[in-house]
Amino acid sequence: DPEARDSFVAVEVLFESSKILIRAGVGAELHIFCHGCLRCSLDLKRCKGCRMFYYCSTDCQKKDWPLHKTECASCKKHNGVANMYVRFVMRLAAKWAAGDLGEITVDNVVRSLSTLPYRSDAAEQGAHRFLQDYKAFCKKRIVSDDVIERLFKTACVNSFPLLADFNLRIGVSLHIRLSAIDHSCKPNTRYNVDCECEGCLDEERNDRMEGWRCRKCEDGWLPPRINAKCSRCGWVIPQFYANLCRTAENAAKSNCEILSNGGIELQKRLEVARKIFPTLEDALYKFNVLRMACLIVFYVNACAEMNVDDILKYGNELLSLEEQYLNKDDVALFYLKIGLTQLNNVIADQDNYGRLLNGVGEIFPFLDDALCKFNVLRIACLIVFYVNACMEMNVDDILKYGNELLSLEEQYLNKDDIALFYLRIGLTQFHNLVADQDNYVRLLNGVGEATFYRMDRPDPPVAPPRSPPQPPIKKC
Known part of the structure; x- marks a missing residue:
């Protein structure tokens, strides 16, 4: 945008406290994402009018009603859902008619739905055809036909996809502030990243x-x-x-x-x-x-x-899969192996014990124990003691060093990091099998958080002396 070309600089935070003006969901994902706030849940309640869209709460449904009202009637009449862009423009039309244009000021430049650029050759060619599709689904006149065509062109030039995990497209959105960045259908600048890391080259x-x-x-x-x-x-x-x-x-x-x-x-x-x-x-x-x-x-x-x-x-199965792509010394693999090793050693045959322990990797040299208890350099020593305790089935030392490791790593790793998850599960299993039941319940507290492992979690702020645990990814 020529007027906003110099409005943004590198590493500037663009979206904090700013909101998406409007959005519409992909038809295939409507049943698992709230139509109002996009929350993912299996407990969504279906709209009683059209029975096509779902909401996480009554309050969320009420807030979305001004935008969904016309959409609801059209879906009910046709007993079906229109394509995503028809529904998207219907919602933009409702905003336009209500005068809610999402006006903001960016470096003294006013931007709103009414000021966004909308002229492009591609959009011009498709606007008239889109209007016919729109009117076939939406019989109610919300705004004039000219405005509908303009909103369609505005959406073509300024909208962005909404993505979930694995870049799964769940909808389309219009963000007034974000639209200032390279909105052109024929941009004069494009970016390409040539990565030479092992993952991208292999x-x-x-x-x-x-x-x-x-x-x-x-x-x-x-x-x-x-x-x-x-x-x-x-x-x-x-x-x-x-x-x-x-x-x-x-x-x-x-x-x-x-x-x-x-x-x-x-x-x-x-x-x-x-x-x-x-x-x-x-x-x-x-x-x-x-x-x-x-x-x-x-x-x-x-x-x-x-x-x-x-x-x-x-x-x-998890171990075999993760070993294909993670570093052999990754702490997540270590804790998963130790947990399975404990279980095999206590209740399964002894031959599996040595096999599972293979590949844990060399442990760092012994360090001075005069460090702060939450100094990450202590992890190497604690791992040595923890592994040795597991090999000897020394109950007291397993619990002692396992809990010390857990306390230390909880200081710096994301609470749902998979390494914490495997360590907690291992300690929980051990308590349930060989220790008293009171301790089992105590250790189980917090495992609930760890089980909610997310594939898209951020890297931990402070890394232990191994590569930070994270699920395998294809791209940088």
């Missing part, structure tokens, strides 16, 4: 992370694209199976927000995981990272029920 690794399962051989995998060939046997994927794999991918991506949402009860997340996982198992490669959200839910539920077979089954 195309084979990236394909495996999103790979599809080969139906001809059990160990092979296919890159996630049409006409792909199995890496092992050369089987060429047929079109119908590629479509099934795409369906499985979409199911995993659209439900990841639910499976990792701490505000949703474990049993409800378990129901979702059990519903979609057979499709994922049938279509996705066993080391596809989209399987992780379901596996974590199954593992947490098995630990909560102390189901030994399922703990070992899903714990080892």
